[in-house]
Amino acid sequence: MATASLVVGGTQRKAKVRLGPLVERVLAYAVLAGILIWFVANLVANPDRFIGSLLVGLQNGLLYALVALGYTMVYGIVELINFAHGDLFMLTTIIAAGLMVSLLGVGQVTVVTILPLLLALVVCMAAGGFINMSAEFLAYRKLRSAPKLAPLMTAVGLSFIFRGIAQQEYVNGSAQKNWPITWGGPQVEGVFIYKLLMVVAVTVPLLLLMTWIVSRTKMGKAMRAVAQDQDGARLMGINVNGTISFVFGLGGALAGAAGVLYFLCQTQTYYDTGTQLGLIAFTSAVLGGIGNLTGAVVGGVAIGVVQAMNEGGAYGLGSDWSQSVVFAILIILMVFKPEGIFGRPTTEKV
Amino acid sequence: MAAATHAAAPQRDLKRFAWPIGYVAVILFLFFLYFQILPSLVKPVSAPVLAWLPVATINECLMWAIMALGLNVVVGYAGLLDLGYVAFWALGGYTAGWLMAFPFNWSWDFHLLSPVKATTPGTHINFWLVCIAAGILCSILGLFIGAPTLRLRGDYLALVTLGFGEVITQFFRNSGDIAGFNLANGDPGIGPIDPIGTGPLGAAGIAPPLLTNSAAGNVWKILVLGLLVGICIFVSLRIREGRLGRAWLALREDELAASMMGVPLVRVKLLAYAVGAFFGGIGGVANASAITTAVSPSGFDFGKSVLVLLMVVLGGMGNVWGVTIGAFLLSWLNSNGLKQIGVQIDSFAGTDLAASLPRYNYVILGLLLVLMMLFRREGLIPESRTKALMSMPSRTEAESLGADSLEAEAETDAVEHSDAKADAKIAHSADVMAGAASAPSPSPRREDES
Numbered sequence: 001m002a003t004a005s006l007v008v009g010g011t012q013r014k015a016k017v018r019l020g021p022l023v024e025r026v027l028a029y030a031v032l033a034g035i036l037i038w039f040v041a042n043l044v045a046n047p048d049r050f051i052g053s054l055l056v057g058l059q060n061g062l063l064y065a066l067v068a069l070g071y072t073m074v075y076g077i078v079e080l081i082n083f084a085h086g087d088l089f090m091l092t093t094i095i096a097a098g099l100m101v102s103l104l105g106v107g108q109v110t111v112v113t114i115l116p117l118l119l120a121l122v123v124c125m126a127a128g129g130f131i132n133m134s135a136e137f138l139a140y141r142k143l144r145s146a147p148k149l150a151p152l153m154t155a156v157g158l159s160f161i162f163r164g165i166a167q168q169e170y171v172n173g174s175a176q177k178n179w180p181i182t183w184g185g186p187q188v189e190g191v192f193i194y195k196l197l198m199v200v201a202v203t204v205p206l207l208l209l210m211t212w213i214v215s216r217t218k219m220g221k222a223m224r225a226v227a228q229d230q231d232g233a234r235l236m237g238i239n240v241n242g243t244i245s246f247v248f249g250l251g252g253a254l255a256g257a258a259g260v261l262y263f264l265c266q267t268q269t270y271y272d273t274g275t276q277l278g279l280i281a282f283t284s285a286v287l288g289g290i291g292n293l294t295g296a297v298v299g300g301v302a303i304g305v306v307q308a309m310n311e312g313g314a315y316g317l318g319s320d321w322s323q324s325v326v327f328a329i330l331i332i333l334m335v336f337k338p339e340g341i342f343g344r345p346t347t348e349k350v
Numbered sequence: 351m352a353a354a355t356h357a358a359a360p361q362r363d364l365k366r367f368a369w370p371i372g373y374v375a376v377i378l379f380l381f382f383l384y385f386q387i388l389p390s391l392v393k394p395v396s397a398p399v400l401a402w403l404p405v406a407t408i409n410e411c412l413m414w415a416i417m418a419l420g421l422n423v424v425v426g427y428a429g430l431l432d433l434g435y436v437a438f439w440a441l442g443g444y445t446a447g448w449l450m451a452f453p454f455n456w457s458w459d460f461h462l463l464s465p466v467k468a469t470t471p472g473t474h475i476n477f478w479l480v481c482i483a484a485g486i487l488c489s490i491l492g493l494f495i496g497a498p499t500l501r502l503r504g505d506y507l508a509l510v511t512l513g514f515g516e517v518i519t520q521f522f523r524n525s526g527d528i529a530g531f532n533l534a535n536g537d538p539g540i541g542p543i544d545p546i547g548t549g550p551l552g553a554a555g556i557a558p559p560l561l562t563n564s565a566a567g568n569v570w571k572i573l574v575l576g577l578l579v580g581i582c583i584f585v586s587l588r589i590r591e592g593r594l595g596r597a598w599l600a601l602r603e604d605e606l607a608a609s610m611m612g613v614p615l616v617r618v619k620l621l622a623y624a625v626g627a628f629f630g631g632i633g634g635v636a637n638a639s640a641i642t643t644a645v646s647p648s649g650f651d652f653g654k655s656v657l658v659l660l661m662v663v664l665g666g667m668g669n670v671w672g673v674t675i676g677a678f679l680l681s682w683l684n685s686n687g688l689k690q691i692g693v694q695i696d697s698f699a700g701t702d703l704a705a706s707l708p709r710y711n712y713v714i715l716g717l718l719l720v721l722m723m724l725f726r727r728e729g730l731i732p733e734s735r736t737k738a739l740m741s742m743p744s745r746t747e748a749e750s751l752g753a754d755s756l757e758a759e760a761e762t763d764a765v766e767h768s769d770a771k772a773d774a775k776i777a778h779s780a781d782v783m784a785g786a787a788s789a790p791s792p793s794p795r796r797e798d799e800s
Contacts, residue, residue: 081505083433083512139720149431150723152508153663156433157719160656164712275652279513286506320524327513334510335498 028336035306038315045314052189053312054305059196059265061304062203066258067281068288068296069210070132070251076291077227077247079148080140083155086278087162088131088252090271092124092259094172097269099123100260101179108182109194109264117260121202124256132252133245140248141241159274166271174271181267199261206257207297213250214293223247227291276323280307283330289340298341303329373583377576380408384569401693405568406641407686411678412575413636418661418677419582419670420629425659426668426733427595428622429602431508434515435658437495438488438627440522440650442634445484447540447645449475454535465547465560477546477639481578484631492627496620515655522647539646543638546574563643571640578636579674582629586670589625598622599668599735653712657684660719666729675731684711 043050067089074082100106104116135158143151166172185194214220222243225233234240262277263269284303288295303326310316310325317325333340384405388396417439424432450464453472464474475483495514499507526536534540545560548570552559561567561574589595597618600608609615638645657680665676688711692703722729 079505081509083508139724142724146723146727148505149429150727152431152505153659154720154723156656156659157716157723160653160716160719161713162716163653164710164714164716167712168709272651275512275516279509279516282509283513321520323513323520324517327517330510330513331498334502334506338502338506 024336031332031336039309042309042313042315048189049312049314050309052191053308053316055188055191055196056312057305057308058301059191059199059304060308061284061301062199063258063262063265063300064277064281064284064304065297065300066203066206066254066261067277068284068300069207069293070255071278071282072285072288072290072293072296073223073247073251075285077223077244078140078144078151080151080155081282082251083152083278084135084158084162085132085251085255086276086281087159087166087274088128088135089255089259089262089277089281090166090269090274091131091162092128092256093263093273094166094269095127095256096120096124096260096263097177097179100263101181107180108184109198110184117198117264120260121257124260125253126256128252128254128256128259129249130252132255133249136245136248141244159278163271163274172269172271176268176270178268179263181264195265198264202257202261206254210250210254211293219243219246279323279330280326283326283333286330286338286340287333289342292340292342295340295342369587370580370584373580377572377580380576381569381572384408384572402686402690403682404686405565405572406563407682409568409571409575410641410685411681412572412579413633413641414658414661414681415579415674415677416575416582416629416633416636417658418665418673419579419586420626420633421658422626422662422668422670422673423586423589423598423629424622424626425662426673427590427598427602428619429598430619430622431505432511432623432626433508433652433655433659434495434511434513434518435626435630436650436652436655437515437518438492438630439634439637439654440518440645440647441488441491442484442631443638443642443645443650444522444534444540444634445487445631446480446543446635446638447534449473449480449483450477450544450639451540452542454532454540464544465549465552466544474544477544477635480639481632481635484635485628486631488627488631488634489624492623492630493620496623500616500619512652512655515650515652519647519650522650525647537647539644539648541644541646543643543645545643546571546639561640575636575640578632582632583670583674585625590670594618594621602668656719657681657715660715660722663719663722664729666732668733668735669729669731672729672731672733676729680715684715688714 042053067085070085070089071082074080074085099120100116104119106113106116139154139158140151143154167174183192183195185192187193214223222233222238223246225236225238226240226243230240233243262273280303281300284299285296286299287302288297288299306329307322307326311319311322383399388399417435420438421432421435424430424435451472451474452470453459458473459471460473460475461468461470462474462479463476465476466474495511499510502510522534522539523537525534526532545562545567548557548559548561551557557570558564558566561571590599597608597613600611600613601615601618601622605615642649658677661677661680662673663676664680665674666672688708689704692705692707695701695703
């Protein structure tokens with residue numbers, strides 16, 4: 001009698017939807033095969049557009065990777081999805097635009113513009129890092145021991161503030177703002193080679209630097225320690241607050257670098273860029289396995305290529321649907337492999 | 351069992367009717383204020399009231415209250431952070447666009463209990479039926495987004511819902527041409543949408559037959575929207591007391607512990623989404639039919655999701671009254687309050703804030719959310735349960751005080767306290783049983799109280 005009433009209460013129900021590991025695996029492989037077939041079909045139908053899309057995908061993907069790194073590092077260390085990160089990135093695109101076009105008068109991007117570019121990179125990285133660190137100091141730090149929902153909502157509030165600031169007429173306004181920047185040089189399938197080169201030349205060293213910091217330096221060691229156990233790290237004499245601050249600063253600086261590059265590639269600024277790109281970047285971070293740096297880069301490039309293929313490939317849905325495609329990837333991922341490509345499945349501890 | 355409930359009935363009954371009476375009184379007061387009292391007053395008295403609180407703003411507040419109550423079920427009761435609640439609002443609005451508007455694509459005419467003229471082309475269905483249809487449609491959609499997120503923890507969930515909110519806007523933006531089919535007219539959207547009809551009241555000449563966005567129509571809308579909000583409050587309160595509501599609360603406090611105690615997570619979570627989405631759908635129809643009279647994708651942005659979330663957080667997550675008041679405060683601030691405050695400051699200081707202050711609404715709302723989280727996380731009118739939780743020191747704090755004993759002491763206190771309460775209850779019911787020994791049902795346990 002007693003056990004029967006328990007069953008009604010639902011104890012014997014499974015707590016999670018599982019179709020069975022075998023079915024899940026088969027479905028997952030089917031999805032992967034589908035994507036592969038789609039790629040091949042695009043290649044066969046129109047090789048030129050395929051190559052072009054691949055290059056655009058690489059270019060965007062590296063930018064996504066930069067933003068995704070900010071998400072993944074912050075998540076790795078304090079388990080917070082920093083919703084404001086995308087909007088921080090958006091603010092830095094506006095700073096870059098103001099600095100490069102309004103102040104320095106950059107119009108045509110040539111070899112001479114390397115100097116303004118470097119200056120903009122430094123300024124925007126500093127600004128991004130500073131804003132992110134201040135946000136951590138003012139808002140997140142007090143909520144570190146609070147329930148999960150609280151810092152998450154704080155992040156949403158910050159993202160709202162950033163968007164609100166960008167919407168002011170003297171900052172950027174509510175409409176998309178196009179900046180008079182032109183690109184020259186050789187093109188392959190409509191892709192400016194110099195654009196791609198610039199993105200690669202800035203992104204790859206940054207990514208290498210990041211890997212070096214996390215894996216080789218003392219600070220990196222502290223970061224990993226704090227990510228594992230904050231109390232333990234504190235007992236070992238690690239400055240936990242300082243380390244977390246540093247991580248936020250690092251993430252913000254990467255977003256700043258991405259902001260400069262994104263602005264130069266797209267030559268326009270818009271207050272809603274943050275939400276859209278933030279979603280894409282977060283999907284990249286999840287795809288690679290959140291908390292995993294290599295994963296974020298791989299995920300970013302993968303999402304960039306898929307998105308570019310959707311927009312430019314022979315069998316794509318067009319740019320009208322690119323958000324939906326990225327979102328579909330996120331959902332499929334959530335269902336089949338929530339831990340991502342490089343992540344390890346975690347079990348919840350009581 | 352029957353005897354036990356009867357014995358306790360007189361006390362509970364009064365309490366049960368307290369809030370509906372108060373609520374109806376407030377709504378009726380608002381209605382008569384704008385219908386009768388204000389027009390009969392002299393201008394110097396009525397003008398400031400109308401400037402600070404126009405009828406249209408009251409209607410907007412009521413509409414937002416529906417939305418906030420719906421999100422309260424998902425976020426406040428079940429603790430599932432939903433950042434894409436605007437999706438249900440949008441779908442509700444578009445349901446109204448499909449079922450009660452002039453045609454943009456379809457060639458058939460269909461009328462069902464609609465107040466508009468029978469010769470009007472297009473689909474025209476009664477407002478209340480559309481509310482139900484939109485609610486059901488949104489519930490199904492809620493189940494659809496709920497399903498893949500069941501395996502995720504809170505923070506992932508927030509992101510998936512955010513993405514969903516973005517995608518639904520994109521869907522409606524592209525809906526002018528979905529594989530060649532015009533589903534929802536794309537960027538321009540659908541309009542005009544039928545106003546609410548008043549049926550017999552309109553036929554008798556008491557109310558205008560159609561509640562358009564005119565002065566007379568707006569006054570009567572207070573009653574219609576007030577009724578909808580009342581239903582939502584009633585459902586919220588009743589559901590919370592029941593088995594499902596308690597399961598949601600358990601889920602919110604600790605998912606793992608709840609599942610260990612036998613709460614069926616899948617069903618309970620999905621139901622939270624479905625119920626919340628139902629309210630959202632009703633809110634969407636109310637908005638499309640009574641407030642904006644048209645739907646277009648540009649109205650359904652991320653900002654709206656955050657606005658509703660802020661209402662829930664500001665008012666006090668999980669507390670129906672807090673959430674309602676939060677909705678009133680914020681929607682007033684958003685639609686009219688900021689401007690009016692600007693006007694007031696201008697008249698004192700001679701500045702020019704009336705035009706610029708509303709432009710900062712995003713910044714102000716975001717700041718409000720952050721400050722609330724930092725300094726008053728439990729909201730303006732916190733739920734008694736949350737208040738108790740917040741006043742308890744967190745585990746690490748207590749441990750750092752070196753006070754395992756402190757915790758133990760609190761626990762003993764709680765046990766003793768609850769024991770005393772339970773003892774009193776048992777004694778009371780024993781008395782009742784003794785008084786009515788011939789009670790037909792031998793079991794004193796009600797199923798949902800076991």
